Amino acid sequence: MLLDLPEDALRSVALHLEAPDVLSLLSTHKDFQEPIGRSATFWGQLLARDFDLAAGSIAENTSPRQEYLTKAYVDHLPAARWYPIRRRPVSVSAREGHLACVLPGPDNEQRVVITGGYSDDDEVYMMRVPSKSKTNNTVQTWSWESLMPGNSRPSFTYGASLNALDATTMKDGCHVARAIRFGGFQAGGYSNEVNQVWLMTARSEKVDDKNSPNPLPRSTSVSWDLIQTTNPQCGAPRAYHTATLIAGRYLVILGGMMWRESILSEAILDTQTWTWITDPITSFGNDKPSGRHGHSVILDSRRNRLLLFGGGSGTDLLRSGKDNSEVWELKMNDDWETNLKLPWTWSKIHNDTCTQSEIDEDENENGEEADGNSDTTMQTTRSSPPLPPAEALCIGRCHHGIKVTPNTAVFLFGSGRPSTNGVIGYDLRNDCFLRPRISGPLPVPRFSGVAVYLESEGYLMTHGGYSSQQSDCIDDLSILDLAPFVKRDFTVLPVDTGRRPHREITNDDAQNGRINRGYGGNMFEQHQFLTQIVSLTRGGLVTPAELEELLASRGIVSNNGVVVLGEGGDYDNDDDDDDDEYYVEE
Numbered sequence: 001m002l003l004d005l006p007e008d009a010l011r012s013v014a015l016h017l018e019a020p021d022v023l024s025l026l027s028t029h030k031d032f033q034e035p036i037g038r039s040a041t042f043w044g045q046l047l048a049r050d051f052d053l054a055a056g057s058i059a060e061n062t063s064p065r066q067e068y069l070t071k072a073y074v075d076h077l078p079a080a081r082w083y084p085i086r087r088r089p090v091s092v093s094a095r096e097g098h099l100a101c102v103l104p105g106p107d108n109e110q111r112v113v114i115t116g117g118y119s120d121d122d123e124v125y126m127m128r129v130p131s132k133s134k135t136n137n138t139v140q141t142w143s144w145e146s147l148m149p150g151n152s153r154p155s156f157t158y159g160a161s162l163n164a165l166d167a168t169t170m171k172d173g174c175h176v177a178r179a180i181r182f183g184g185f186q187a188g189g190y191s192n193e194v195n196q197v198w199l200m201t202a203r204s205e206k207v208d209d210k211n212s213p214n215p216l217p218r219s220t221s222v223s224w225d226l227i228q229t230t231n232p233q234c235g236a237p238r239a240y241h242t243a244t245l246i247a248g249r250y251l252v253i254l255g256g257m258m259w260r261e262s263i264l265s266e267a268i269l270d271t272q273t274w275t276w277i278t279d280p281i282t283s284f285g286n287d288k289p290s291g292r293h294g295h296s297v298i299l300d301s302r303r304n305r306l307l308l309f310g311g312g313s314g315t316d317l318l319r320s321g322k323d324n325s326e327v328w329e330l331k332m333n334d335d336w337e338t339n340l341k342l343p344w345t346w347s348k349i350h351n352d353t354c355t356q357s358e359i360d361e362d363e364n365e366n367g368e369e370a371d372g373n374s375d376t377t378m379q380t381t382r383s384s385p386p387l388p389p390a391e392a393l394c395i396g397r398c399h400h401g402i403k404v405t406p407n408t409a410v411f412l413f414g415s416g417r418p419s420t421n422g423v424i425g426y427d428l429r430n431d432c433f434l435r436p437r438i439s440g441p442l443p444v445p446r447f448s449g450v451a452v453y454l455e456s457e458g459y460l461m462t463h464g465g466y467s468s469q470q471s472d473c474i475d476d477l478s479i480l481d482l483a484p485f486v487k488r489d490f491t492v493l494p495v496d497t498g499r500r501p502h503r504e505i506t507n508d509d510a511q512n513g514r515i516n517r518g519y520g521g522n523m524f525e526q527h528q529f530l531t532q533i534v535s536l537t538r539g540g541l542v543t544p545a546e547l548e549e550l551l552a553s554r555g556i557v558s559n560n561g562v563v564v565l566g567e568g569g570d571y572d573n574d575d576d577d578d579d580d581e582y583y584v585e586e
Contacts, residue, residue: 015045019072022046034262043068050346066486070458073475073483075405077425081484082440084499085477089094089340091146094475095119096466097240099181100450106204106218107131112452113179113202114463118158124200124222129454129492142492147222154198154224155220159293160184162200163251165271170219175204175218177219180227180251180271185239190316191259193237197227197269208443227274234276235267240293240317240398240448244306245271247337252281254330255296257293262313262321264291268340279342282330282517289328290513294448295402298409300428306330307349307428308405309411310395317448318416318468323396325352325387327431349431351386352535370570383469389510393420400451404458404482410460412451412480418513420505421467423480436482441501443478458483459490 014022043064047053048083048481051071068200073079087340099256108131123146130140160183167177179196185191203216232462238256243250251265266281282288308328314321326327333341387395399414409426413419421442425434449465460480466473478501481490 001263007296008165011580015049016043019046019050019068019076024170040064047071048287053267063377070483070488071405071487073485074107074458075408076483077404077410077436079409079435079437079439080410080423080437081481082478083478083481083490083493084441084443084492084496086496087475087477091144092463092475092477093119093121094228094473095121095464096448096473097160098450098464099160099162100463101162101179102452102454103177103202105171107179110456110542111177111202112454112461113162113200113535114450115200116154116157116160116181117464118185120152120156122333124202126202126220126222127458133454135397138494145220147220149222150222151223151552152226153185153224154181154200155194157181157184157186157194157196157239159190159257160240161241161253163243163245165245165447166248173206177202177204180243181249182235182243182253182269183238183241183256185257190239190257193239193256193258194235195232195235197229197274198543199225199227201225224274227275229269229276231276231278234278235269236263236265238263238293239263242295242297243245244297244299244310246299246306246332247313247340250277250340252297252306253371254297254306254308255292255295258313260293260540261315262293262311272440277342283343283345286346287348289326289348290324292324292398292583294397294414295324296395296399296411298403298426298428301426302406304332304334304336307331307426308411309401309426310399310414311396312416317466321397323392323415325392325395327395352392368559387424390420390422390505390507391424391435393418393434393505393510394422394424396420396447398448398460398465400449402451402453403428404453404455404460410453410480410482412460413445413449413462413465414467415448415510415513416468416515418509419447419466420510422505439484440481441499442504443476445505446474449474456524458486501514509517510512530547 034273040063046068046397048065050068053071055069092114095117096112098119100112100114103111103113105128110129112127112129113124114127125144125146128143130142160181162179162181163182164432165178167175175348179200179202181200183193183195185193193531200222202220202222204220206218216336235253236258238258241256242254243251249270249272251269253269255264255433256262264346268277268281269275270277276304289308290313291416291452292313294312294317296309298307298309300307308330310326311326312321313322326348329347329349331345331347333339335341335346393399393415394413396413396415401409401411403409404538407428410423411426412423413421421444423436423438425436443462444467446465449462451460451462453460458480458481461477462480463477479490481488512545555557562567
C-alpha cells in the first residue's frame, strides 16, 4: 500500500516518524531506498527537523544521510565504544580539578583547550580538530600544541570552571576566540576559594608568505586577563561548581564547595557588562537542592529549563559528605533567550539512589535484566530513577555531564567512594535514564577529570582525573564514540591497542564503598591508608609493634607481617592477586 504512494507523500510520512522508525521503514522494502533512502533532500529535511542543521551546512564530502545517522544514534544512544589514546604525542600531565572547553577555531575548526588544575603547569594545551574537507576525502588527523600565555598568567587554581564565549574574525583575518574562567581553590586542602573572573583569549594570526603555493598554518597565541566585575558580593567564592552559559551572554553559577561547607548559592554574571545580577535568582521559600559540589547542569533549551544532576556534600572530595543522585529542574521564563526574567522555580524530578533489594525486586517483577540492548537498532532500555548504586556513581561528585544533542545528555565517571568508569545517558524528552551498551576497553575509574564533546564528530573526549582505587591522578586520554553502529574507523589519533581494560564497577562495589566512611570499613580507603603506612614502615618511622596496634585500631588484620584486606577489595582491576596484600618486613 505504501509503495503505491507518490514520492512526496511517502517522504511526508517518513518525516513524521522518529529516527528508529525511519530506519525500520527503510529496511522493510528495497523499493523505499530509491525514492527516500538515497535522497539528499530527505536527509537534509530530517537534519533540520531534529538537529536544526540544514544539509547545506555540512561538509561536501559528508553525505546528509551519514550526518543524520551519526546524530540520530547519538540522540537515541543505544551504544558507545571506548578508544584509549596513546600517551604520546599527547603531553598533558596527570592532574585533577583542571579545565577544558571547545573553542570555535578558524576555518570551521574545533579546538579543544585543556589547562590548569592541581598542577604547576601554566601552559594551555590545544588540540586542533579540522573541519571535514570540502575539497578532498582524506582524513585529517588531530594535532596538539602547547601554548605559554604571553602576558600575565592566571593564578594557580583547581576546581574552577571554563566556558567558551564568542568568536570573531577581525578585518585582518585574525581569528579571536574567548573563554571565561570562574572560581576555584587557590591553596591545597580545599581552601582559599575565590570568585575571580579571568578571560582567556586565543588569537590565530594568518601567516603571510606570498611565495608559498599552499595556505600556511595559522600562528596561535593565548593570553589571560583578570576581569573586574560589578557587584562581586553577589558571586560567592567557590570551587567544583557549575557554570552554564545561556543566551550567549549570561553565566549561571550553581553550587560549589567552600572550605567550610558545600553551597547552592545561585548567581548570574552578565558577560557583556561584567556585572553580577542582584535580583533573586529563584523563588523564595521554594523547595531547592541542598548545598553540593561536583554536580552537573544541562541547559535544556527546548524545554526552557536547566537540569541539575547529582553531586556531593561535604568539604572535600574523599573524606566527608555523601553523594547525591537526585535530578532537579530549574524552570526559566519561556522567552529567556531574548529577555531574562527572574525569579525562576526549582522542582525535583527524580529522587535518590535505590537499594540492592529494590533492584532485585524490580528485576523479578519485569522478568529480565535491565541492561539488555539490541546490537542493530536504536532502541535503548530505559529506567526510571532512583538509580541502582553503580549507575548512581555516574552522577556522584565530580562526574561529567554533557548535553550531546538537543534531547540527550551523557554522564560518565564520577564519585570518590568508589570511583566509577560507568556511562549512562538521559533522555530530556521523557526525563528518563538510558543505558547504552558499552564496548571497547574500559578506562580506569576516576572523578574530577575533564571531558568535552566534539559535536561535528560525535566523539566525547576525556582526560585525567583522580582514581580513589589507585589513590593517584591519571594522565590518560580516551575517546568515547557515541555512534559506533555507523562503523566509522577512528584514525585521527593514535589508538593504544595494548591498553589493558579495567573491570566494570558493580552495585556491590558501590554499596561497599558507601558503608562506614572511616578507614576501618571502606575498602579503597584501607588501600590508601595502608599505602601510607607501608611507606612509613619501610622508612623506619613505624616499628612492627606500633604497626600492629595501629592496624588493629582500624579493624585491619595482620598475620606475620602480611596485611590481609579480605574479600571484595579488588579495586585495582588488574587481575594481579598480589596487589590485594601489603607486605611489611618485620
